[in-house]
Amino acid sequence: MRTFLWIVxxxxxxxxxxxxxxxxYRFDKFGWTSRSSQLYEHRILSWASPLFHxxxxxxxxxxxxxxxxxxxxxxxxxxxxxxxxxxxxxxxTITGIATVAGLILLIWRRRMTPSVFTVTSTMDKAMYLLLGxxxxxxxLNTVGxxxxxxxxxxxxxxxxxxxxxxFRDVLTFHPVAATMTGAPWSFQVHALLAFLLxxxxxxxxxxxxxxAPLGYFYRPYVVYRSREPIxxxxxxxxxxxxxxxx
Numbered sequence: 001m002r003t004f005l006w007i008v009x010x011x012x013x014x015x016x017x018x019x020x021x022x023x024x025y026r027f028d029k030f031g032w033t034s035r036s037s038q039l040y041e042h043r044i045l046s047w048a049s050p051l052f053h054x055x056x057x058x059x060x061x062x063x064x065x066x067x068x069x070x071x072x073x074x075x076x077x078x079x080x081x082x083x084x085x086x087x088x089x090x091x092x093t094i095t096g097i098a099t100v101a102g103l104i105l106l107i108w109r110r111r112m113t114p115s116v117f118t119v120t121s122t123m124d125k126a127m128y129l130l131l132g133x134x135x136x137x138x139x140l141n142t143v144g145x146x147x148x149x150x151x152x153x154x155x156x157x158x159x160x161x162x163x164x165x166x167f168r169d170v171l172t173f174h175p176v177a178a179t180m181t182g183a184p185w186s187f188q189v190h191a192l193l194a195f196l197l198x199x200x201x202x203x204x205x206x207x208x209x210x211x212a213p214l215g216y217f218y219r220p221y222v223v224y225r226s227r228e229p230i231x232x233x234x235x236x237x238x239x240x241x242x243x244x245x246x
Contacts (some may be wrong), residue, residue, distance in 0.1 A: 005192065006177040010170050013199035020202025021210065034208035040115040044105055052102025058095030062088060067167045071160045085156050092142040099135055127204040130197050137190035145184060153184065163187050
């Protein structure tokens with residue numbers, strides 16, 4: 001089971017992520033969208049969307065730094081482990097709170113607005129559930145373990161010696177299962193749920209993350225014309241005269 005979870009399972013999920021996007025682009029190109037529901041409701045969305053998107057961008061930036069940048073590199077720059085841990089916890093807490101608040105508002109809006117809930121698919125519900133679980137365990141790791149010392153780590157847990165090493169080994173195709181078994185259970189669950197999210201990613205609205213609107217830079221201008229007011233000088237077309245006119 002340990003070999004399956006930390007060696008086989010990540011590659012199953014990554015294969016689904018890559019092949020799924022190819023399949024989706026090949027057979028469902030017009031469905032490659034976030035399926036915006038702004039027309040149904042925009043007041044809550046105007047708060048929830050910026051909170052979630054800016055928060056999640058900060059969270060992803062923190063993960064890139066924490067997982068892909070080795071500890072030896074920050075040591076070379078003269079950044080101590082205490083300083084790195086302090087900055088990571090502070091920024092992670094801020095971006096985490098923004099992400100959680102935005103996600104809660106998005107889910108509340110989708111569930112409590114009938115017109116939005118009507119267009120919510122089963123895959124949308126599964127995506128929100130899994131995404132919420134990933135974020136919840138991320139907050140637990142940052143706040144619970146990093147600040148309050150849960151899982152028997154009162155000074156915080158240095159995940160860069162285990163989780164980050166295992167993740168980089170997965171990307172270089174030589175992971176070691178024993179590297180992850182020493183991590184706290186919450187970090188293990190967070191990693192497994194994150195890979196499961198990658199597995200279903202291509203089949204959800206999350207595909208819009210990989211759809212950069214580069215065409216906006218060179219497409220022709222869109223000309224908007226207002227509707228002519230009632231009583232304009234141009235006569236109405238035959239058969240479309242206002243009611244009551246001879």
